[in-house]
Amino acid sequence: MTCDELRPDYLLYALGVLEEPERSEVRAHLERGCEACAAGLGEARALAFAMGASGDGPAPPRQLRGRILAAAGGVPQRRWSWFTALVAAGSTALAAAGLILYQAHNFRAELAEARIEIERSGAEAADLRQALDLIQAPETREVTFGQDQPAPPRGRVFFHPSGVLLVASRLPAPPPGKTYEMWLIRGGKPVPAGLFTSNRQGNAIYLYRPPTPPAATDVVAVTLEAEGGVDAPTSTPVISAPL
Amino acid sequence: MFPLILAVVAKGDGELMIRLQRRDPQALAELYDRYGQMVFRLILRMVRDNGAAEDLVQETFLRVWNRVGGFDSDRGAVGPWLLAVARNRAIDYLRSKGHRTESTIDLNETEHPALFADLPTDVFHFDLVRQVKRALEQLDSQAREAIELAYFEGMSQSEIAARMGQPLGTVKTWMRRALQQMRKALGGAITA
Numbered sequence: 001m002t003c004d005e006l007r008p009d010y011l012l013y014a015l016g017v018l019e020e021p022e023r024s025e026v027r028a029h030l031e032r033g034c035e036a037c038a039a040g041l042g043e044a045r046a047l048a049f050a051m052g053a054s055g056d057g058p059a060p061p062r063q064l065r066g067r068i069l070a071a072a073g074g075v076p077q078r079r080w081s082w083f084t085a086l087v088a089a090g091s092t093a094l095a096a097a098g099l100i101l102y103q104a105h106n107f108r109a110e111l112a113e114a115r116i117e118i119e120r121s122g123a124e125a126a127d128l129r130q131a132l133d134l135i136q137a138p139e140t141r142e143v144t145f146g147q148d149q150p151a152p153p154r155g156r157v158f159f160h161p162s163g164v165l166l167v168a169s170r171l172p173a174p175p176p177g178k179t180y181e182m183w184l185i186r187g188g189k190p191v192p193a194g195l196f197t198s199n200r201q202g203n204a205i206y207l208y209r210p211p212t213p214p215a216a217t218d219v220v221a222v223t224l225e226a227e228g229g230v231d232a233p234t235s236t237p238v239i240s241a242p243l
Numbered sequence: 244m245f246p247l248i249l250a251v252v253a254k255g256d257g258e259l260m261i262r263l264q265r266r267d268p269q270a271l272a273e274l275y276d277r278y279g280q281m282v283f284r285l286i287l288r289m290v291r292d293n294g295a296a297e298d299l300v301q302e303t304f305l306r307v308w309n310r311v312g313g314f315d316s317d318r319g320a321v322g323p324w325l326l327a328v329a330r331n332r333a334i335d336y337l338r339s340k341g342h343r344t345e346s347t348i349d350l351n352e353t354e355h356p357a358l359f360a361d362l363p364t365d366v367f368h369f370d371l372v373r374q375v376k377r378a379l380e381q382l383d384s385q386a387r388e389a390i391e392l393a394y395f396e397g398m399s400q401s402e403i404a405a406r407m408g409q410p411l412g413t414v415k416t417w418m419r420r421a422l423q424q425m426r427k428a429l430g431g432a433i434t435a
Contacts, residue, residue: 007423007426008418008419008420008422008423008426009419011422012393012400012418012422014353015330015353015393015394015397016331016353016397017393017397017398017399017400018399018400019399019400019401045323045327045358045359046323046371047375047425047429048323048326048327048394049320049322049323049326049327050371050372050374050375050376051375051379051394052281052285052326052329052330052394053281053285053322053326053372054372054373054375054376054379055284055285055288056284057283057284057287057288058284058287059280059283060279060280060283060296060297060300061293061297064279064283064297064300064301065272065275065276065279067297067301068271068275068300068301068304068305069268069271069272069275071301071305072268072271072304072305072308073268192373228373229373231373231377
């Protein structure tokens with residue numbers, strides 16, 4: 001079979017569900033170094049990733065993160081059933097020793113969690129450094145929004161050939177099932193530029209770094225949309241910043 | 244400091260994977276923070292059971308934690324690898340629960356870390372996920388069902404034909420046409 005004939009089978013091969021004889025055909029092409037099939041399979045794996053990432057649904061329970069870290073040995077797990085039983089049946093001295101051990105154990109767990117939080121803050125600091133680099137770049141254009149409006153939000157947009165940074169204040173956190181979506185508008189045509197949210201204090205910092213430089217843009221706008229985003233705005237912009 | 248929210252999930256994955264290879268547990272925490280929700284949603288959609296989904300998410304991250312040594316942190320794409328591992332764990336669970344015959348195809352073949360090197364760079368663009376979702380919605384219902392059975396239940400075309408009560412040739416034709424239609428709908432959205 002030719003590569004063109006096999007092309008529709010790449011995804012099934014990548015998913016591990018392609019049957020014979022097509023499966024052996026794809027494998028034979030790959031084993032003889034067929035670049036077209038290798039590239040096609042790369043596309044298929046990207047497509048499979050997008051299919052898997054496209055689902056909606058609830059967030060995982062909060063305790064799952066700690067459970068995984070404990071299982072990997074990162075954070076000690078709090079398992080005391082045997083110990084509790086022993087203390088209940090045992091002497092006062094043993095109970096006191098148990099209490100000390102328990103406190104020490106908790107302290108270690110909290111210390112490990114604190115280290116993780118510090119690491120996370122470090123990652124956020126790295127993100128912030130990127131944002132500062134964009135703000136300080138000589139090519140960056142800066143505009144304000146909301147200053148002439150009777151009601152917030154207010155803030156600034158920094159537009160650079162490599163990305164767009166939006167900083168907003170008094171932007172209410174979106175209600176459940178909703179998110180903010182940024183748009184780059186050129187000639188009246190909005191192009192989606194990513195989803196973000198604000199924190200409980202109504203502050204948002206959002207950096208959009210597209211894989212290719214954004215085209216010349218007339219207006220940066222933000223609308224409130226359904227979680228997961230939409231292809232075109234469905235509501236009146238809550239932020240509109242002409243460049 | 245305000246939390247900074249970035250559209251490109253994969254930013255910094257290479258550095259993160261190097262830390263995972265050094266057995267840094269904090270790197271595992273960060274990997275979970277980046278991809279945990281995505282993995283949980285995929286698995287829950289497949290197994291439709293919260294308790295089982297949590298167990299399988301744990302298995303997924305531990306498998307990646309234990310096999311990260313074979314991952315090329317310069318060229319590999321961890322998101323696609325992680326989702327492939329997650330999908331395979333969920334399919335194994337579905338197969339064991341439904342007493343389905345083990346497929347002749349070894350799913351482990353599809354999740355070797357080396358397979359996720361040099362993927363198209365556009366893979367992480369959030370627009371791609373949306374375009375794929377829309378392209379799937381535009382397929383006719385039978386073709387979409389066949390594609391979803393392949394992806395979300397790991398069924399071979401023979402198994403799909405049996406489930407849908409259709410001849411194998413018909414199912415193959417639907418799926419080939421559907422995949423061509425998806426490629427057309429996506430245009431150049433995925434480019435190597």
